[in-house]
Amino acid sequence: MAFRINMNSTYKYILVLFVAISLWQQTTAQTQEYVIKAVFIERFARFIEWPITSKVSDTEKPFIIGVVGINPFGSELEKLYKNQTIKNKSVIIIYILDYKQIERCDMIYISKSEQTKVPLILEYCQNKPIITISDIEKSLEMGVHIAMGMQQNKVVFAINDKAFEKSQCKVDYRLKQYATQLQ
Amino acid sequence: MLLLIDGIQINELNSGGFYGGAQYNLDNVERIEIVYGPASVVYGTNAVSGVVNIITKKPVTSQGLDVHAHTGTFNTKKIQTGYGYYNAQQDVGVRVSAQKKYTEKGNFGGSQGLFNWSDSVYNFENDISVDAKITYKSLTFGTNYLQKQSSVNLYYRTVGTAFKEGESLWNIGFLNSYITYDIKPTAKTIFTHNTYYRNTTLYPNTIAYITDTAQLRCFRPNYLIGTELIGKQQITDNLKCINGIALEHENLAKTYGETWSNSSEETPPRPPKPPLLQNYSANAFVQFSYTIFDQLEFTAGNRFDYNSSYKFVYTPNGSIMFHANRYNIKLLYMEAFRAPKPWDYNWGVGNSHLQPEEIHSLELNSNFSITPHLLFETSVYKNRMYNMLVKNKTNTAWTNADTINLIGIETELQYLRKVYQAYINYTYTYFYDKPDNRIEEIAPHTCNAGITFTPNSYITATIRCNYISEKLNANSLYPIIDDALICNTKISFNSQQNIQWFVDVRNIFNTEYYHSSNRNVTAYRQPQRTILLGLTWHLE
Numbered sequence: 001m002a003f004r005i006n007m008n009s010t011y012k013y014i015l016v017l018f019v020a021i022s023l024w025q026q027t028t029a030q031t032q033e034y035v036i037k038a039v040f041i042e043r044f045a046r047f048i049e050w051p052i053t054s055k056v057s058d059t060e061k062p063f064i065i066g067v068v069g070i071n072p073f074g075s076e077l078e079k080l081y082k083n084q085t086i087k088n089k090s091v092i093i094i095y096i097l098d099y100k101q102i103e104r105c106d107m108i109y110i111s112k113s114e115q116t117k118v119p120l121i122l123e124y125c126q127n128k129p130i131i132t133i134s135d136i137e138k139s140l141e142m143g144v145h146i147a148m149g150m151q152q153n154k155v156v157f158a159i160n161d162k163a164f165e166k167s168q169c170k171v172d173y174r175l176k177q178y179a180t181q182l183q
Numbered sequence: 184m185l186l187l188i189d190g191i192q193i194n195e196l197n198s199g200g201f202y203g204g205a206q207y208n209l210d211n212v213e214r215i216e217i218v219y220g221p222a223s224v225v226y227g228t229n230a231v232s233g234v235v236n237i238i239t240k241k242p243v244t245s246q247g248l249d250v251h252a253h254t255g256t257f258n259t260k261k262i263q264t265g266y267g268y269y270n271a272q273q274d275v276g277v278r279v280s281a282q283k284k285y286t287e288k289g290n291f292g293g294s295q296g297l298f299n300w301s302d303s304v305y306n307f308e309n310d311i312s313v314d315a316k317i318t319y320k321s322l323t324f325g326t327n328y329l330q331k332q333s334s335v336n337l338y339y340r341t342v343g344t345a346f347k348e349g350e351s352l353w354n355i356g357f358l359n360s361y362i363t364y365d366i367k368p369t370a371k372t373i374f375t376h377n378t379y380y381r382n383t384t385l386y387p388n389t390i391a392y393i394t395d396t397a398q399l400r401c402f403r404p405n406y407l408i409g410t411e412l413i414g415k416q417q418i419t420d421n422l423k424c425i426n427g428i429a430l431e432h433e434n435l436a437k438t439y440g441e442t443w444s445n446s447s448e449e450t451p452p453r454p455p456k457p458p459l460l461q462n463y464s465a466n467a468f469v470q471f472s473y474t475i476f477d478q479l480e481f482t483a484g485n486r487f488d489y490n491s492s493y494k495f496v497y498t499p500n501g502s503i504m505f506h507a508n509r510y511n512i513k514l515l516y517m518e519a520f521r522a523p524k525p526w527d528y529n530w531g532v533g534n535s536h537l538q539p540e541e542i543h544s545l546e547l548n549s550n551f552s553i554t555p556h557l558l559f560e561t562s563v564y565k566n567r568m569y570n571m572l573v574k575n576k577t578n579t580a581w582t583n584a585d586t587i588n589l590i591g592i593e594t595e596l597q598y599l600r601k602v603y604q605a606y607i608n609y610t611y612t613y614f615y616d617k618p619d620n621r622i623e624e625i626a627p628h629t630c631n632a633g634i635t636f637t638p639n640s641y642i643t644a645t646i647r648c649n650y651i652s653e654k655l656n657a658n659s660l661y662p663i664i665d666d667a668l669i670c671n672t673k674i675s676f677n678s679q680q681n682i683q684w685f686v687d688v689r690n691i692f693n694t695e696y697y698h699s700s701n702r703n704v705t706a707y708r709q710p711q712r713t714i715l716l717g718l719t720w721h722l723e
Contacts, residue, residue: 032370067244070214075243075274082271092723095244097214099601100640104680119555123601138508142555 036155037148038076041065041109041133044146044157045086047175051168054129056087056106063089064104068096068121069111099124110134110144118142129169145169156180185222185229187236188327189316191359192229196383196405197435197526199229205329205357206310210251210263210719211280213240220564221519221542224468224484224500225425228522231542239314239327242269242276246723251282253687253717257710259286261717265314275319282312289710291337297661297697297705299340304348308333321365329357339392340703347447349393358382371417382406387440387453395447402440402454407433426469434459435525460525464490470500480504493522493539510551517544523581527572531579538583541569558597565590587616607632624699626666628652646672654699661705667696669709681722687715 045063050056056063063086067073081091094101102108102124108131110121115136122143125132132144140147145163149156159179164171186193188207218226218234226234251263265280285307289295292302309332316325335351361379368374387402411429418424440454470484486498502515523537546564553559570583595608609630614622633647648670656664670692675685690712697706 032367071244075269075271075276078243078269078271079274100637100643100677103640116550116552116558117599120599120601120604126601 033150033155034072034074035076037135038073038080040148040155040157041077041107042080042084042086044131044133044175045107047172048131049170049172050087050106050129054106056089056129059089061089062092063087064092064094064106066094066096066102066105066108067111068099068102068108069113069117071095072111102130103128105130107131107133110136110139112136118144125167127166129167131167131169132163145171151180184232185226185234187226187234188359189239189325189361190236190363190377191327191361191379191381193327193329193357193359193381194229195357196381196407196433197403197524199521199524205331205355206282206284206308206312207237207329208263208280208282208312208314210249210282211239211265211314213238213244219562220515220546221517221544221566222500223498223519224470224486224517225427227429227466227486227488228520228539231519231521231540239316239325240265240267240278240280242267242278242316242318245278247721249719249721251717251719253685253715255687255715255717256713257287257289259713259715260284269318273319276317278314278316280314282310284308284310289708289713291708295711296337296708298342299704300336300342301348304336304341306334306337323363324361325363326358326360328359331355335390335392337704337707338702340705344703345394345396346703347393347395349398349447351390351393351398352388353391354386354389356382356384356386373415375413375415376410377413378408378410380406380408385439390450391439393447396445398444398447398449398451400442400444400451400454402456403436404456404459405433405435407431421474423472424469426467428467429465431464433462433464435462436460437525437529460529462491462525464488478506480506488520488522490522492525492528493537496520496522496539510549513546513548515544515546515548517546518542519544523572527581530581534575534580534582537572537581538570540571540583543567543569556599558595558599560593560595560597562593563591585616587614587622589614602637603634604637605632605634623655624657626652626654641677642674644672644674646670651696656697656699656706657701658699658703658705661697664697664699664706667694668692669694669696681720683719685715685717685719687717689713689715 055061065077077093081093084091094104096102099121102121110118110132112135114121118134118136118139119142122132133146133148134144135148140158140160143160143163145160145167147158157179159171159176216236216238220233222230222234245267246269247267249265252261254260261282261284263280263282265278267276267278269276287305287307291300291306292304311330313328316323332352332354335353336348339346341348359379359381361377363375363377366374366376383405385401385403389401391399391401409429409431411427413427416424436457437460438457440457442451442454444451466486466488468484468486470482472480472482474480482502484500488496498518498520500517502513504511504513518541520539520541522539528535528537544564544566546562548562550558550560566589568587571587572581573584575582590613592611593608595606597606598604612625612627614625616622630650633645635643635645637643648668650668651666653666654664656662669690671689672691673685673687675683677683690710693712696709698709700706
């Protein structure tokens with residue numbers, strides 16, 4: 001089954017995501033935006049299924065997250081994935097300056113520094129099961145899978161169904177329930 | 184031009200001018216940030232025509248071992264190696280990188296160099312660059328060292344003059360070391376405290392020139408220590424602020440320590456340390472940005488500088504920016520200054536009345552996404568430069584010159600696709616001191632174009648061309664420097680994921696082109712066709 005979901009662990013992750021969002025709502029003043037965004041990126045991966053033909057299904061290979069452009073996370077992603085796995089695979093973070101490296105990734109975050117290059121970056125992901133995430137304004141309209149933004153001091157996200165269809169990846173409906181419309 | 188490495192100035196301390204000769208370790212660069220135009224409000228003195236900030240690789244983002252090497256014509260050789268380690272558990276990391284490069288650049292003998300030098304003249308550049316960075320949480324200790332050794336044979340015309348070619352050496356080192364850390368009192372406020380040490384020393388084995396009867400050996404030490412606190416605050420959703428204060432103390436050589444020998448063959452003894460001039464400075468700046476409707480942003484800033492040499496300088500700026508879906512328009516008013524150094528006040532018979540050079544600039548900039556892959560940018564600006572430093576009529580001291588004006592137009596078109604990436608840009612500049620007196624020592628027309636072709640994930644081919652129009656030369660023996668078209672190409676091949684081979688051909692048509700000269704050299708011949716073969720290797 002290409003898209004079989006482990007319900008027990010899924011509910012656990014939904015709960016964690018919900019708690020993370022709730023905690024964020026309560027502790028906005030103390031918490032940094034990109035610490036929360038790093039947590040969100042990690043949670044998104046739990047609710048996405050890659051096609052069985054993709055390298056994500058190869059348990060021998062690590063799960064690769066690419067940060068394209070200037071890294072706004074500091075060391076947060078590294079700390080987060082030191083002991084965490086995605087799809088039971090170890091996680092490698094790569095910091096991409098040469099766009100050809102994008103093709104190595106399973107998931108990329110497009111930094112705000114690449115604002116004028118989003119269409120070009122998406123071309124590198126075309127017809128490949130690479131999930132694209134960004135917090136660049138209007139990035140959802142440009143074609144990324146998941147766009148993050150800030151609304152009333154909270155991190156929110158929106159999902160681009162068309163982009164998911166094209167990449168043959170599937171997003172769990174429970175993640176969609178928490179998605180919002182970015183203004 | 185202000186050149187920074189990891190936010191710390193590396194401009195030569197005596198002159199404050201940008202020293203472009205030392206070969207920086209470009210394989211250890213994470214990114215290069217460029218601020219176009221005058222930017223003294225945030226960056227202070229020397230940020231006159233722009234700011235180039237080289238950000239070196241960090242341990243967290245550049246782990247593993249990397250090696251870059253190339254070899255080629257004119258005895259060119261380069262080797263660079265770097266290693267980064269990061270421990271996420273402890274949030275501690277270290278990265279070191281070192282590069283050595285040697286080149287003889289080109290053939291400048293006889294007719295190849297406008298008969299400035301003999302057929303046997305030789306030239307070399309030997310560059311060493313070392314970077315080290317240790318991080319622990321937000322604390323970073325960094326050091327960058329550049330050393331340039333080059334022959335001085337091409338600094339002076341030797342044919343028909345008293346200057347001789349020989350074992351001359353220009354040996355200069357640039358050392359920057361810094362400790363920086365962040366303080367975050369609230370989620371919307373961050374302060375960065377930075378303490379730094381800069382050293383620019385012309386080492387005492389420098390042989391500045393050789394004449395028929397003597398050699399001149401020089402020594403010029405300079406150092407500076409400074410501390411700065413930069414704050415960034417998000418005051419409301421629409422209003423943000425950047426501000427800072429800094430204190431600096433510098434010790435600059437009043438003149439060269441010099442020793443002479445009694446023949447062109449004899450090396451002079453080690454020069455004495457020259458007297459050092461002390462200089463203190465303090466500055467404070469604040470710049471606010473206010474956003475209306477997410478699309479309209481106003482920025483206004485002020486800076487106050489006090490210096491024990493030139494006293495007070497006040498620098499304002501302001502801008503209005505309009506962002507829309509596919510286009511941005513900016514109207515900017517910017518000022519900048521370059522402070523005279525004690526060196527300038529004391530050169531020759533001295534001039535204690537020197538004022539800082541100033542530039543006031545008004546610029547209208549717009550960029551437009553014609554399609555998602557086609558970008559067009561244009562900029563129109565008028566600059567007025569006041570108090571420019573020039574030598575007086577008797578060539579005995581620096582003095583402030585009249586106002587110089589510049590009108591400039593720049594346009595660029597970029598086409599960005601995965602397989603093809605192309606750009607073309609054109610710049611027109613009109614320099615004048617009086618309405619009817621054009622200054623033609625700056626080429627009025629320059630044009631650059633390039634294309635990168637990536638047919639698959641193994642091969643990348645790039646060709647870049649640069650056109651410079653005719654301009655005047657200060658040297659009356661060669662009063663006009665002809666226009667020139669210079670093209671470079673590079674083809675790289677990824678044999679494995681982490682190994683890349685490349686062939687780099689610079690000046691592929693072997694164009695004869697020159698830079699202007701303010702020495703007794705007729706004009707400076709620039710390098711001929713150079714072919715380099717190299718590889719890069721990265722082990723994660």
